[in-house]
Amino acid sequence: MPGFEIFGEEEKRQVQDVLETGVLFRYGFDKARKGHWKALSFEKELAKKIGVTHAHLCSSGTAALSTALAACGVGAGDEVIVPPFTFIATIESIVMAGAIPVFAEIDDSLCLDPSSIESKITEKTKAVIPVHMCGAMAKIDSIVDLCKKHGLILIEDACQALGATFNNKPIGSFGDAACFSFDAVKIVTCGEGGGIVTNNEKIYTNAFMFADHGHDHIGNDRGLENHPILGLNFRICELNAAVGLAQLAKLDRMIGIQRKTKKILSETLLSCAGVTLQNIPDPAGDSATFISFILPDEDRARDISKKLAQEGVDGCFYWFDNNWHYIRQWNHFKNLSSTARLPVSLDGYNDFSFIKTPVSDSIMSRTISMQIKLSWSDEEIKERCNRIRKNFK
Ligand SMILES: *Cc1c(COP(=O)(O)O)cnc(C)c1O
Numbered sequence: 197m198p199g200f201e202i203f204g205e206e207e208k209r210q211v212q213d214v215l216e217t218g219v220l221f222r223y224g225f226d227k228a229r230k231g232h233w234k235a236l237s238f239e240k241e242l243a244k245k246i247g248v249t250h251a252h253l254c255s256s257g258t259a260a261l262s263t264a265l266a267a268c269g270v271g272a273g274d275e276v277i278v279p280p281f282t283f284i285a286t287i288e289s290i291v292m293a294g295a296i297p298v299f300a301e302i303d304d305s306l307c308l309d310p311s312s313i314e315s316k317i318t319e320k321t322k323a324v325i326p327v328h329m330c331g332a333m334a335k336i337d338s339i340v341d342l343c344k345k346h347g348l349i350l351i352e353d354a355c356q357a358l359g360a361t362f363n364n365k366p367i368g369s370f371g372d373a374a375c376f377s378f379d380a381v382k383i384v385t386c387g388e389g390g391g392i393v394t395n396n397e398k399i400y401t402n403a404f405m406f407a408d409h410g411h412d413h414i415g416n417d418r419g420l421e422n423h424p425i426l427g428l429n430f431r432i433c434e435l436n437a438a439v440g441l442a443q444l445a446k447l448d449r450m451i452g453i454q455r456k457t458k459k460i461l462s463e464t465l466l467s468c469a470g471v472t473l474q475n476i477p478d479p480a481g482d483s484a485t486f487i488s489f490i491l492p493d494e495d496r497a498r499d500i501s502k503k504l505a506q507e508g509v510d511g512c513f514y515w516f517d518n519n520w521h522y523i524r525q526w527n528h529f530k531n532l533s534s535t536a537r538l539p540v541s542l543d544g545y546n547d548f549s550f551i552k553t554p555v556s557d558s559i560m561s562r563t564i565s566m567q568i569k570l571s572w573s574d575e576e577i578k579e580r581c582n583r584i585r586k587n588f589k
Pocket residue numbers: 256257258259282283285286327353355356376377378379389390
């Protein structure tokens with residue numbers, strides 16, 4: 197990761213197709229577009245890749261999450277169970293839907309611990325959103341079983357896990373719906389973009405209407421189209437979709453490179469005292485965008501994190517201190533009443549500072565992740581391994 201490292205002729209050619217027609221809108225203009233339907237083609241390829249019947253592109257992964265919640269009928273007053281380790285967008289989309297995020301714990305997979313979900317279920321619980329973090333996957337089979345048992349909607353936040361599989365089944369094909377991000381730093385990028393995938397016809401129809409002001413897209417006169425529901429504009433532009441189409445064709449190659457690099461880094465890290473690696477439920481299905489490792493205690497993790505930075509081992513994340521990915525520093529969320537007034541009311545909730553996730557704290561305070569770059573030469577990987585070993589001495 198990220199896909200921008202291997203931009204080439206393919207992306208240029210796809211964008212050129214669009215520029216030559218001048219049709220940037222994904223709908224209509226049938227004659228002028230000369231047969232180029234980039235968003236539509238990307239959706240077909242994405243659905244094929246994930247092995248689902250439907251995909252709908254959005255303007256971002258965040259927009260895809262909002263669209264998925266709306267399409268699944270999750271809204272005001274509903275509780276949604278989530279992990280405390282995710283990009284804040286997962287939480288934003290829930291809050292902006294008027295729903296209430298309820299935090300379960302993560303385990304050493306760095307994803308939602310299935311065994312911590314059940315105690316969080318109340319009569320208001322409507323959905324569970326596990327997040328497949330850092331290119332790997334949650335224990336999705338157990339989460340599917342739990343959701344079935346309790347009649348809960350399952351939406352996978354697969355924004356970081358495009359191309360990952362669990363028992364040979366693509367991540368994103370387990371839930372009622374799943375969301376992907378194609379933002380500037382994701383493995384497949386379109387600059388800004390996202391997508392929702394599903395096997396459910398009704399969820400798909402809701403999603404494509406919601407993401408375009410509720411239009412039903414029946415007939416070709418937009419002014420006379422029906423709009424059965426209210427929606428928003430979460431449309432992707434043909435230029436962005438064109439880039440994503442070229443990038444998606446490179447996904448398998450990108451994952452191949454990352455897995456090779458990760459194997460070398462894994463061997464190095466495992467040879468260092470006290471290091472354990474993120475527990476990956478199905479290692480063969482890891483998309484290998486990151487290598488995450490866990491240290492015996494917080495002090496050691498802080499020390500190693502500092503040393504890696506000093507040694508120029510770049511692309512390392514100590515999430516526990518990070519403002520975006522772990523709940524500990526989400527003060528703007530924890531004290532909603534102190535931030536700008538929300539457009540929605542959360543059933544009286546405006547203070548989430550009571551939330552405690554001690555098990556997750558213990559794991560995240562000891563975890564460091566390293567981004568795996570596509571552009572590293574064999575020499576650079578070797579040098580990186582040498583520096584890692586030196587830091588652990
Ligand atoms: C990137 C990301 C998102 C949001 O995607 P954008 O396209 O940046 O809006 C949501 N969830 C996770 C886990 C992400 O990593």
